[in-house]
Amino acid sequence: MNNQWVAFTEHIKSYYGKEFVPLHEPTFNNKEIEYVTDCVKSGWVSSVGEYVNRFEEDLARFVGVKRAVAVVNGTAALHIALKVVGVEAGDEVLVPSLTFIATANAVSYMGAVPHFVDVSFQTLGVDMERLKIHLETIGELRNGNLYNKETGRRISALVPMHTFGHAVDIDGLLEICEMYHLVLIEDAAESLGTYYKGKPTGSFGKVSAISFNGNKIITTGGGGALVTDDDALADYAKHLTTTAKVPHRWAYDHDEIGYNYRMPNLNAALGCAQLEKMPMFIPQKRELTKRYEQWLVNLEGVHLFKEPANTRSNYWLQTLILDERYNRDEVLNFLNEQGVMSRPIWTPMHKLAMYQKCPKADLNVTEQLNESVVNIPSTPLSEV
Structure with a gap:
């Protein structure tokens, strides 16, 4: 992976102040x-x-x-x-x-x-x-x-x-x-x-x-x-x-x-x-989204999934969409090796053994997203 990817992981670890950043942690006090x-x-x-x-x-x-x-x-x-x-x-x-x-x-x-x-x-x-x-x-x-x-x-x-x-x-x-x-x-x-x-x-x-x-x-x-x-x-x-x-x-x-x-x-x-903390968690989630937008500016072929029109999202899991130049598993391997816990989207249901014979529509968008979605750390940094 290139230097832009390395810089991206360093931004994340610096933001959280950790050498290993989990995907999502609960916040208690x-x-x-x-x-x-x-x-x-x-x-x-x-x-x-x-x-x-x-x-x-x-x-x-x-x-x-x-x-x-x-x-x-x-x-x-x-x-x-x-x-x-x-x-x-x-x-x-x-x-x-x-x-x-x-x-x-x-x-x-x-x-x-x-x-x-x-x-x-x-x-x-x-x-x-x-x-x-x-x-x-x-x-x-x-x-x-x-x-x-x-x-x-x-x-x-x-x-x-x-x-x-x-x-x-x-x-x-x-x-x-x-x-x-x-x-x-x-x-x-x-x-x-x-x-x-x-x-x-x-x-x-x-x-x-x-x-x-x-x-x-x-x-x-x-x-x-x-x-x-x-x-x-x-x-x-x-x-x-x-x-x-x-x-x-x-x-x-x-x-x-x-x-x-x-x-x-x-x-x-x-x-x-x-x-009781939801009014604090949501703004922090949205602030994290803004940070990720900034950190991704120089990373070509990757975009951050943003809330659809007419909605206001809780941004539970931050989501990267990779274009065809990237192999999803290579990106996942790099991020996790760098201490930034990341995961793919779920295996589509129609690909699981017990559900392969179920009725289904044309699922080409699902197939494409399966190869291009990566979730990255999403814990809100609230002062609670």
């Missing part, structure tokens, strides 16, 4: 210690407690929806979201091939089939125009439902993912969902704090899923949440995620197969402290 200590002293550390209630209320307010249901991770949130909106075994669910595996796995947990669609160079998320053309080709409306003419299966839902925190074209996808009678579930795992036309991501879907894994913009250690404006769906989600136990002072009765998915109070205490 006395507030997390205070809340977690209080939780431990209370004795209520499992799936019931005041911090769970508080975290759900604070999160719903932040996202701009009526309800939030805290769960053990983002995959569980997606699983329950699919179930409460009525996805059934044997259905197909439209998901991007360019996503973290949780999106496809959650569909599989339902006994449904992921149907992979392509993404846009402008958003890195589901491409509205390409999806519309695909559905015009393979779709057929019958009795108020969309069917895949090639497989005979019902297509019941669309699950777009806001890649690296950047919002997809929500208006276009809502238009398609209305046209084809599909339920929209937002995979907002990475996009807490991102806005589309002034409205928070996660507030557009019938139900949406968020992740609070250790590398996300805020963390509960491990955790996730469903968010929705539908009280009935939120109540059902809370019921399912607490083993479908019928409320009673002492009896253990369960009215259907449920899941032990509720977030522990201990994790929620951490989340409450983290959520």
